[in-house]
Amino acid sequence: MLDESYESRIIDGKVLAQQVEEEVRSGVEDLESNRGITPGLATILVGDDPASKMYVRLKHRACERVGIRAEDFLLPADSTQEELLALIDSLNNNKDVHGILLQLPLPEHFSPQEAMEAISPAKDADGFHPYNMGKLMIGDEGLVPCTPHGVIRALEEYNVPVKGKNAVIVGHSNVVGKPMAAMLLNRNASVSVCHIFTDDLKKYTLGADILVVAAGVKHLIKADMVKEGAVIFDVGITKEEDGVYGDVDFENVIKKASLITPVPGGVGPLTVAMLMKHVLMCAEKSL
Ligand SMILES: Nc1nc(=O)c2c([nH]1)NC[C@@H]1CN(c3ccc(C(=O)N[C@@H](CCC(=O)O)C(=O)O)cc3)C=[N+]21
Structure with a gap:
């Protein structure tokens, strides 16, 4: 079982999601009473x-x-x-x-x-439309994909410095890896994007101050692949008969991480909360 001295290293996605949802709920009430x-x-x-x-x-x-x-x-x-x-x-x-x-x-x-x-594009709560993706690429972040937006929110909540830090993303999907890279670049991290064809993954992950893993491969990231003190976001979800697993070997990796998201209860709930925020944004801008 998890040593309780590591508990303070866990980023509780459910708590952060509740906080975001609270903001959305009050925004919804304002929009209803004012407009x-x-x-x-x-x-x-x-x-x-x-x-x-x-x-x-x-x-x-x-x-x-x-x-x-x-x-x-x-x-x-x-x-x-x-x-x-x-x-x-x-x-x-x-x-x-x-x-x-x-x-x-x-x-x-x-x-x-x-x-x-x-x-x-104005109703694109997911942030997947090429117009919104293009705006993200040029640093004009409006409707952006929910999962990377949730990661950014968590970095802010925990006051994790980003500027000048080495950020490594594993996975280059349009829904997570690519927009995540853009959002971290917009905040002046040095960003590396690794993927299935990367020949020496560990070489990259060992240098990561911030590591975002969205590969969909159960326990791809082991303790010997991460730097002491790294901040780690596990976006993977693999469902098996006996449970739900992330892309990070959580139990061992937490011993080296300064902060880490669990699966379940990490990035997933935050993703849903950011979607709520985006729907509110769409409604606020509607005529
Ligand atoms: N247009 C579109 N937008 C999406 O945002 C989108 C999509 N398609 N297709 C599928 C993925 C997946 N996704 C998740 C959302 C929440 C959890 C989540 O909250 N999971 C819980 C429960 C995990 C479990 O028990 O399965 C957790 O991680 O704690 C997971 C996955 C949104 N997606």
Whole structure:
């Protein structure tokens, strides 16, 4: 079991998420009393993948907690790209819908890129639209992807210095790795992005003051791969019969880390809380 002297090193994502949700709830109340607007999120789920259904449910429950109106749109797995685009178009034109979340992944025969581009950039609560991604790249952070935004929020809450620090990201996905790199660069970290083709991962991770791991490989990061005092964010989730595992060998790595997120209860809840913040932002900017 975990030595209790390490407990203060754990970044509790649930506590941070509660704090963010509290801010959102009060923002929602202000918007309602000042402008008579109740923020609304439309979620689109295509097919009935159990994990995706679970994630959408988590988001709906968060909406309930903060007072955002959530509407659930379900399309059968065998519906067409055209039907999906028609739904997105109707939601783009719906004044009561301020944020649109298209749950990923989509079934094989869809083009997720085309669908995400069809979402109005102003309603892009996920921050996945190329327009919002482009703004992020030039340092104008508005609607940014929720998971990296949550990591930045945690760094701020814990007063972790970023400027001039070595930040290493493992994973170069469009949803986590690439936007995370941009957000850390915007804060003047020296950023390295590693991925599946990196030939000596340890060479990079050993130099990391801030390490963000989003590879989706259970316990990829071992204690001998991290620097003493590193701040570590574990974005991976691997579900097995006996439990949920992160990309970091938490029990051993915590002995070297100064701060570390657990799985579950780390980056996941924070991601959902940032989504709530983004829906509020969309509603505040709506006409
Ligand atoms: N358009 C889109 N936006 C997303 O934000 C998005 C998506 N598609 N597709 C799937 C991923 C996954 N994702 C998670 C959200 C919360 C937890 C979360 O809160 N997990 C809990 C429970 C973990 C468990 O028991 O499974 C935790 O980590 O403590 C996890 C994963 C959002 N995603």
